[in-house]
Amino acid sequence: MRVEDLSSIERLKxxxxxxxxxxxxxxxxxxxSKNPNxxxxxxxxxxxxxxxxxxxxxxxxxxxxxxGGIWTNLNIDTLEPIKQLQNLKVLGLSNLKVKDNSLEPISxxxxxxxxxxxxxxxxxxxxxxxxxxxxxxxxxxYVKLKDVPTDxxxxxxxxxxxxxxxxxxxxxxLQKYEKQFKEFQKKYVVT
Numbered sequence: 001m002r003v004e005d006l007s008s009i010e011r012l013k014x015x016x017x018x019x020x021x022x023x024x025x026x027x028x029x030x031x032x033s034k035n036p037n038x039x040x041x042x043x044x045x046x047x048x049x050x051x052x053x054x055x056x057x058x059x060x061x062x063x064x065x066x067x068g069g070i071w072t073n074l075n076i077d078t079l080e081p082i083k084q085l086q087n088l089k090v091l092g093l094s095n096l097k098v099k100d101n102s103l104e105p106i107s108x109x110x111x112x113x114x115x116x117x118x119x120x121x122x123x124x125x126x127x128x129x130x131x132x133x134x135x136x137x138x139x140x141x142y143v144k145l146k147d148v149p150t151d152x153x154x155x156x157x158x159x160x161x162x163x164x165x166x167x168x169x170x171x172x173x174l175q176k177y178e179k180q181f182k183e184f185q186k187k188y189v190v191t
Contacts, residue, residue: 010034021045022069032058042092045069050099055081062087065114068095079105090114103127110134121159121177125184141181142174 004025009018017040027048032038038058042065043049052066064085068074075097082091083105091106094116103123106113113127113136121141128139137143138158144167148154153164157177165173 006030013037016040018042019044024048027051029054036060039063041065043067044074045072046074047072050075050077052076052079053081056084059084060087061085063090064088065092066094066096067092068097073097075099079103082106083108085109107131112136113138117156117158117162118160121157121162121181122184122187124158125181126188129185129188141178 001020001023002025003023004027006026006028007030009015009030012035014037015035016037018038019042021042022045024047026046028051029049032054035058038061040063041058041061044065044067047069055061055064064082066074066076073095077099079098079102082088086109088109088111090112091109092114094114096116096118098119101120101123103119103126107127107130110131110133113131113134115136115138117138124138127134127136131139140158142155142157142165145154145156150168151166153166155165155167155170155174157163157165158181162177167174
């Protein structure tokens, strides 16, 4: 889809689901308030899209997926517009670069989160405290990878630029990362 102007989507009043993939020209979204029935939206591989502010008017959205492409990140300035999406039940963010590096704008939403491991460990720890009822596999210091032989690196440490480790040979390192994650969590616990 090589279309710079997405405003024609505004005419689709009964639109409920929309999946847009690979648009190298569009640099802004359309007026989503004109699609009052839109419940599921997926935007992938829009290399010129930096602002998602028009999502704010899509308060009826239940599922949102924002993703980069195979070779290109989706570079957006902030996740702040997602803060307005109070009806959101599922949020997917992958191959994404957020200029302000913050997951805080989504810290008050109650939903299922599908994230890629590209934010700081502290951001994941903060969300794990602020969203105790939210399901996300990255709300832990590390995750065990499936289908990996036990003699290989079968643990992914949570956080940007963190290593893959072996669950048997790297126990001390895993304990260090677990302690660090808990320290980050303590910063966000409200007493």
